[in-house]
Amino acid sequence: MNQRSPDELRRSRDEALAAGPFSVALRLAIQACGLSLDRLRHRLREQGITVSRTALSYWQSGRTQPERAESLRALRALEQVLGVPAESLVGLLGPPRPRGRWTGNQERGLPRPDRSWARPEGLVRVLAQVEATPGCLAHLLQRRRSSLVRLDAHRQIRSVFAQVVLEARRPQVRRALMVHRFHMAGVPGPVIEHARGWRAGRVRSDPETGFEVHEMILDRILPQGATTVAEYVLAFPPGHLDLYTAHRVVPGARELTVEVVFDPAVLPALCRGFYQPSVAHPRVTTEELWIGSTGTATYTVFDPEPGIHGVAWEWD
Missing domain, CATH: 1.10.260 (434 Repressor (Amino-terminal Domain))
Structure with a gap:
């Protein structure tokens, strides 16, 4: 490095x-x-x-x-x-932090980029390119998220299908901001296809840190407390040889499901669900995942703890 x-x-x-x-x-x-x-x-x-x-x-x-x-x-x-x-x-x-695990302060739902991402200065820069700050990520809460990640015979991630249930946390929410961080230098990021419930807007990146933000314009303006269902497919170009997929979860999320589909001819030696309270903590394996005859591993968490949840795999 x-x-x-x-x-x-x-x-x-x-x-x-x-x-x-x-x-x-x-x-x-x-x-x-x-x-x-x-x-x-x-x-x-x-x-x-x-x-x-x-x-x-x-x-x-x-x-x-x-x-x-x-x-x-x-x-x-x-x-x-x-x-x-x-x-x-x-x-x-900022103001002194609330004490106690179950403090009912709405600020607990605000994203902490320094806890959720390595190199969070890149997140600040990439959001600024779409006139946003990390606090804007809290305008919509993902109550439920279901992701289907597909890998090819070359062990590369080729697509991610996602369905999300979104709840507006402030009045007149018009857009969602989806943030990704990619680790393969010189490899372009994915494109959004088959969006439903919203349409793709601007895409901006921070090459130094690998952050990319996709702006999604909602089909309707959401009043505070309203929910909507949205879907999309991230289509990846060749070269994304990641060994895990991860999702940032904030308080209030009710369900996270991640399915990873491997090519049946190239199955990993091991597949695990994991959790991190923050990027400062090591990953903790939450369960070993069975890979079925179709090459699919499924990881579901109800009422997930805030932090980073994901699935990791090992080939050898």
Whole structure:
């Protein structure tokens, strides 16, 4: 994997400082300064400020954020050590997060790009190309999603059929934004075919990070609380040799079903369902999936936990 140059790191850092989210901006600022977390702690101790390595790690991964007075004091000192403008990181902090697992705050439904995606700065950039922010992804909630992923005899993903039940979470919702991230350098992304319930709008990409957003114009404007059913097929060009398919789930989703159809002549050695609370967590296998005579593995989750759910396979 190629390392980014110092100029590229500083450029990405400055973009994150301007647009957020906080954890991404902090992580990039740390990378750009070239100091380890232990060296940063040492620099802070020289100023009479103590902060644990775990806290710094959690702040840059998005698992927690500074909220208490002593943490905010440490963050302001950290801005000086990192060489970023005063209040640039503090200004990216949102309101204190709700405490407790079942806090009924609607903000829990908002997407956290730093928890859902690696390289989330690319997500911010690609959404900006369609006049959107990560918060716009919460305008529609996927109550139910069913996906059928097909692979060919060359172990490549060739199509994904999806049916979704969407609920408007704000008044007058006119479009949906579908985000994908592709890992095959130089391989073009898929095109949308056979859309029903909406039509394809703009497609924009961020080549540096592999993000792509498809704008879908709804067949009707949805008032808040209204639902609709929509379908589409993603047709992939050759070259997509991914070893998994993943879906980001937010609070309120009721059902996720993923079917993966392999060519019967080329079946994987193993197929598993998995879950990650965030990109900062390792995958946890939720179940081993049986591959039937038609080469199909099926994974269904009811009332799924928020986070990343998917199916992964191994060939050898």
